[in-house]
Amino acid sequence: GAVVSQHPSRVICKSGTSVKIECRSLDFQATTMFWYRQFPKQSLMLMATSNEGSKATYEQGVEKDKFLINHASLTLSTLTVTSAHPEDSSFYICSASHRLSLSQDTQYFGPGTRLTVL
């Protein structure tokens, strides 16, 4: 159980276009999802926390107008990179929070989306 999917797995786009990435929890409901960015051989950097039915909370330095997040249901969150530029090229990973007990929440990660902006 606790499977998280992401779509697409890879996307190549031209500079100035927008790209939407979907994150789905397949076998559980996730009130909270997280979006991370990862550069080669580096750790994950949290971009934003997405709560179902409310506005996302962005980490310091992350532009909310550039990285639009929508969490329309308990199983789906989307990240839209607007007006993408080459410096936005990265590996984007989502995670979904799965409540295992009253005191324990575990994050399960999607397989990631490799974005390349030409």
Place this chain on the structure above:
Amino acid sequence: TQLLEQSPQFLSIQEGENLTVYCNSSSVFSSLQWYRQEPGEGPVLLVTVVTGGEVKKLKRLTFQFGDARKDSSLHITAAQPGDTGLYLCAGEGSSNYKLTFGKGTLLTVNP
């Protein structure tokens, strides 16, 4: 801001050797999770430790959570080439569900 110092950052060893990866912080975490990530894939959860002093074993991997819940270690016995990957520790804060990640340990096990 909670920080997790993970060491070593890089580790290259021969098959059959043992190794230990450390995660240390000055902050207390409600839980700590260890992940393994292969290139081009998302992190896969290995274990979650919750109780101070807790020890969990997963085949050749042994995970320990410090008594004060500020540090953790991952010990691998008789490493195999299949253990190669990026190992990440992540601590969950007591006031929210956010994870603070360590910088990761890139492990290479040579045959």
